[in-house]
Amino acid sequence: MRSWMVLLGMGYVFMLWGCWMSYVIFANLWFPPGAEFWLHTFQSWDGLMLPWAVCFVLEHFFLAVLLVFWDAVHSHAMLPVPRMCAATHLLVQECPKVEMGVDELRKSLLVVFGEYLHRVRMREMLPVLQSESGHRYAEYTCVRYVYSEACDAFVLANLCKPEAGEMHRRLRSGGLSEAEAAASQESCGPNSIHVPVPSRLEALACEFSHFTYVFNSIAIWTYVAYTTWNIGLLWLFMTLGSGTYRALGITRPSKKRVSDMARMQKSCVVLREGKFRQLDVSEIVQGDIVQVKGGKDAELPCDGMLISGSLIVNESMLTGEPMPIAKVPVEDVDHYQVHPKSNKAFAGTRIIESRGETEHGGFALLYCTEVGARTTRGELVRMVLFPSSVKFKYNDQLPTVYALMFAKATVLVMLHLFAAHEGSPVVTFLNVTCAIAGTVSPMLPVSLVMGQSVSAKRLTAARGYQIKCLQPGRIPIAGKISTMVFDKTGTITKSTMDLVSVQATQKLDETAHFQPLLWIDGEPESGDVDRPRELPNLLQCAMAVCHTVKQLDDGSLVGNELECAMLRKTNCRITQNAIILPDEEVEIVRDMQFDHQSMTSGVVVRRSRGQLEVFVKGSPDKIQAVACPSSLPADYGATISAHAKANYYALSICHRSLPEKSNSEVGEMSRSELEQNVQFCGLLLFRNEMKREAPQAIQQLKEGDIRSVICTGDSELTGIAIGRQCGIVSGDCLLATVQDHKLVWQDPEEMDMEGLVVGMAGDGGNDCGGLRAAHVGIALSGAEASLVAPFSTGRLEEGSQDDSNGQISLLTIPDLIREGRACLATNLATFAYFIVQAFSLSGLMTTVHVAHNVTIGEWVWLMKDIGFGMIMVFFMTQSKALSCLAKVRPTATLLGARTLLTIASQVLLNWLFFGCAFCVLKAEAWYDPLDPINDISVLPHLWMLKGDNYDGAVCAVCVFVALANTSYVNTYGGNFRRSILQNWGICAASSLACSSLPLLDDISVGGVGECFLGPQVKYWQNHASYLPQAGDSPWLPSPDNGCLPPTATLEHLPLDHLNISTGKGFKVGACIGPNNCS
Structure with a gap:
């Protein structure tokens, strides 16, 4: 190579x-x-x-x-080996994603060919490395793959998922031995994420190795070879400047930021061979027992299960929600069901508080399960380094558009080859190259990215939308949203919940009945408050102990928001293993975490008098399934439905007394045994108020013809009640799909299959799956950015204070969609600009070139490529979004009827203008067609001299008018963008371009300072060729002698001669072009 x-x-x-x-x-x-x-x-x-x-x-x-095809070509230069054990390099080929629902038989040849090229391009050569002990491995996307002789393949190390009992046995045995740690590090690699930061030279080499610069190189060399060195050098400086800025100002600093984010240069304490040792975090391996120490900016070094002590962390890096999360240790029993949300801690999350036993240094202990790039922190780094591609309709159609443009360029090439008489095969080749470069503009994809970048900047502006954007490519997708899915709790409603009422039960004649509601915060109508002491003792105890909430040293509560709201209504204090009530201290014997199968959680406690009691809480329908039927009131279901319709979230509480057992015996009991024969004892009713701006946001979406959907894990009746309040549900009838007497719900991926563009809004907690699956996910969180969604915002409702009580505004959703529609409209406008340019101006220039060997001047060409192709297009992207959502959505197809009709009408009007302009020119009595090569012997390669004539001047006027009008009319406001009058940049640039047209009569349309090569030159040249001093080369005007012919010729054909002046457009004292008369 x-x-x-x-x-x-x-x-x-x-x-x-x-x-x-x-x-x-x-x-x-x-x-x-x-x-x-x-x-x-x-x-x-x-x-x-x-x-x-x-x-x-x-x-x-x-x-x-x-x-x-670097890696593909590289691989063909290597010899394949029969077995992996002999390989020195691995060839990795990514398979393109197969779109679901596409009929393979109906795929076009272009699509099949494109997929083949994609497969060929998506190859990567990986060197096979060898560790100090001789183990062979390779690294792909920062993850280590170790050679396995049994499989004869490079495989991932097995994920570390031990049983809870095994983790505790490892703790009692004193942790890993040094030999076991070394073996684990061989297979999984060090606990570090290697992100190479290229040097300045490497960054430049990588940047200029993109295919775009090959196209730029072709254009630069063509201009320079065609004797237009000024255009070539200008393009060279622009290419070098933009490439250097991207390499050293964007790419390299971003890689450095990712490397800094991935690097963790700290030490930690690990239990090895029965002793706690100070090690670098990179030496942690799977199976290690890690001591978790708190402190300022302390972070977890690896993923792991908490096996001892208590831990409170901030997981805003993952969910975007900067709230403390309490972790509880796994129980020392076999077949314990691990709950990742409550038992597992993740690398990179900040440690708020760590407590443990004295023998463990007073800190919590973590059993390491993942290290390096396979941790949650590693996944974040890999998402940044290897982002997933964003598929959108116009991105998929761009290859087809380029194919059509290449077809158009092929027609122009045929005209140059077979219809033009250019006098030189090299000039014909250079003209062919210019025709292709003018038709297939490399600025088209750049303009799309430019529009998305401008929109992303507007979204993130501190005085604007305040929406963080991690993937600008999804902004135009937001403009096509047809269905918006909202998580209920924390999104439509406030993030906080309040316990407002308790409804206990009592038995009369062996039959359970509901007691009247006990209002804790005041009855809605009368405002009467029931004192907590009036609650049954059993429910008071249940509210105090049946939770996983932790209490910090400052008294604040950490845990599930609903449980925190419940606990705030009790006058109790939480310690390490006990709950202190006003009249007794309750020992926590066993916590039963929330179980996703039974949908319940619970606790086993020992009361002050020594009796063991079990408390279980859960959703009313799940408690109804596990509680003794005799303990349930007859109107249980009707009461639950009534509360749901009144927008109350209900939790059912059950209770059971256990016979005398030791704590270890309770720990050995199965969960089903503990929850057996529980007795229903009451309901807890929570109120989740709707956000103040929710109805306004939903109404704006309705006006924009966007369907709003509530996604909730609560009762469907509660969802309906909230839907009615915010305006999602209107009328008295609901339509749902029912199969087998059950409601059938659809996830965003199923909506995607139906051709819907789905948006999802949530708080980044339990809705992270939907945020990732949706086309456009936005996390309403107070963090800087959210890992689970491409968009996130912490903008508070208008009038809210910037504190913990402020609610994040739901109006950011229509704001994002408005900006997405504006971005999509801008992308289509810049696309239309370049297509109109390709099908209008390149055709015009080829036509006049074939007819008369005429072209536009070099400085006009510069204005076309830079003044219009870059500056005007930049101003086109500056149009802001309209302040309201229209009933229609912008089209996203490049080949649809609306887009093609817009482009075709502009192309047709341009050609009509071109035709009229040349008709006016040819109607003048003094007009005389001129072929610079064949009529006045201009050398074929002197491109700049072919534009100094009447045809070139008319072409220049046509270019200015066509490009100025095309950029202007494609920036009209319409339904998605503000009026063009508010885009001062495009107005000023277009006005300047049009007002400069009269100046074209006073400057040469070719090179500045060159002579005007009109038909007058033919008469002077014919006479000068018969002079005695005439040489082999024909006379051509030169600025050195004022663009005038030899004295004898000037005496024979003076400036006021009929063929030179009046009849041919020349007037003494009012010359056309500089230096063409004295």
């Missing part, structure tokens, strides 16, 4: 030398041994540039192939 790179480098040196020699021959520059020597050697400009053109084609062809 090095020989290929050397060969390509030599090719670039040869092209540079060839271009320089062309200027030596053309401009008579000195170059050893002299210009005459080189002219004699190559005979002509064509003689030099013909081999240069061959080298140019081969150079860029092989460069493009190597850059796009």
Whole structure:
């Protein structure tokens, strides 16, 4: 491969030398041994540039192939081996994702070919490495794969998922031995994430190895070779400047930030061979017992299960919600069901408090289960380093559009090859290259990214939407949302819940009955408050002990918000293993975490008098299934439904007394045994108030023809009640899909299958799966950004104070959709601009070139590519979103009827304008068609001289008018963007472009300061050719002599001659173009 790179480098040196020699021959520059020597050697400009053109084609062809298919080409240069054990490199090929629901037989040839190229490109060569002990491994996406002789393959190390009893046995045995730790590190690697930060030279090399720069290189070399060095050098400086900025100002600093985020240079205490040892965090291995120490900015070094003590962490890095989470240890029993949410702690989460036994240093102990890139912190780093691609309709259709543009370019190429008479095969080749570059603009995908970047900046503005954006590519997708799914609790409703009432039961004649409601915060109508002492003792105890809440040193509660709300209504204090009530102290014997199968949680306590009691709480329907039927009131179901309809969230409480047992005996009992024969004793009713701005947000979505859906784990009746309050549910009838007497719910992926674009809004807690599955997920959290969603916001409702009691505004949802629609409309506008340019201006320039060998001047060309193609397009992206949502959504298809009709109408109008302009020109009595090459003997390669004529001037006017109007009309406000009058940039730029048209009459449309090569030159040239001093080369005007012919010719055909002046558009004292008369 090095020989290929050397060969390509030599090719670039040869092209540079060839271009320089062309200027030596053309401009008579000195170059050893002299210009005459080189002219004699190559005979002509064509003689030099013909081999240069061959080298140019081969150079860029092989460069493009190597850059796009580097690993594929690299793999073909290696010999395959029959077994993995002999491999020195591994070839990894990613399979493209197969779209569900697509009929394979109906796939077009273009799609099949595109998938084949994708498979070929998605190959990566991995070197096989060897550890100090001789184990072979390879690393892919920062994860280590170890060679297995049994499988003859490189495989992942087994995930560490031991039983709870095994973890405690490991603790009692004193942790891992050094040999076991070394073996574990061999298979899983060190507990570190290696993110290579490229050097400045590497960053530049990586940036300029993209295929886009190959296209830029083709354009630059073409301009320079075509004697328009000024355009070539300007493009070169722009390419080098933008590439250097991207490499050293964006790519390298972002890699450095990710590397800093992944690096953890700290020490920790690990239990090894019965002793606590101080080790670097990189030496932690799976199975280690890690001592968790708190402190300022303390973070967990690995993923693991809490096996001893108590731990409180902040998981805002994962969920986006900066609230403390309490972790509880796994029980020392076999077949214990581990609950990751409450038992597992994750790498990178901040440690708020760590408590443990004295023999363990007073800190909690963690059993390490994952290290390195396989931890949660590692997954975050890998998500940043290897982001998943965002599929969207117009991204998928871009290859088809480029295929159509290449077809158009092929037609132009055929015209240049078979219809034009350009006088030089090299010039024909360069014109063909220019036609392709003008048709297939590399700025098209850049403009799409530019529009998304501008929208992302507006979203994140502190004085704007205040919406953090991790994936700008999803902004235009937000503009196509047709269904918006809302998590109920914490999204539509407030994040806090309040315990407002308790309803106990009592038995009369062996039949259970509900007692009247006991209002804790005041009855809604009368405002009467029932004192907590009036609650039954059993319910008071249940509320105090049946939870997993922890209490910090400052008295604040940490845990499930619902349980914290319940506990705040009790006058108790939480210690390590006990709950202190006003009249007794209750010992916690065993915690029963929330079980996803039974949907219940509970606790076993020992009361002050020594009796053992079990308390179980859960949703009313689940408690109804486990409680003794005799303890349930007859109107249990009706009462629950009534509370749900009144927008109360109900929890049922059960109780059971146990016979005398020791704590160890209770720990050995199964959960089903403990929950057997529990007696229902009452309901806890919570109120979750709706956010103040929720109805306004839902109404805005309705006005934008967006369907809103509530997603909740509460009773469907509670969801309906909230839906009615916020306006999602209207009318008296509901329509649901019922199968087998059950409601059938759909997840976002199923909606995706139906062709819906689904948005999901949640708080980033238990709804993280939906946020990731939706097309557009936004987490309403107070953190800087959320890992679970591409968008997140902490913007408070208007009028809320910036404190913990403020509610995050739901109006950010319509704001995001409005900006998404504006971004999508802008992307389609810039797309239309470049397509109109490709099908209008490239066709115009090819037409006049084929007809008269005329082109636009070099400075006009610069204005077309830079003044319009970059500056005007940038101003097009500055249009802001409309302040309201329209009933329609912008189209997202590049090949739809609406988009094609818009483009076709503009192309047709441009061609009508071109035709009218040339008709007006040809109707003038003084107009005389001029072919610069065949009529006045302009050398074919002198491109800049082919635009200094009437046809070139009209082309320049057409270019300015067409591009200014195209950019302007595609920036109209309409349904999604504000009025164009509020986009001062596009208005000023378009006005400046149009107002400069009269100035074109006072400057040369070709090179600045050059002579105007109108039809007058034909008459002067014909006369000058018969003069005695006439040489082999025909006379052409030069600025050195004021663009005037020899004296004898000027005397014969003076400036006021009919063929020179009045009849041909020349007037003495009012010359067209500089230096064309004295």
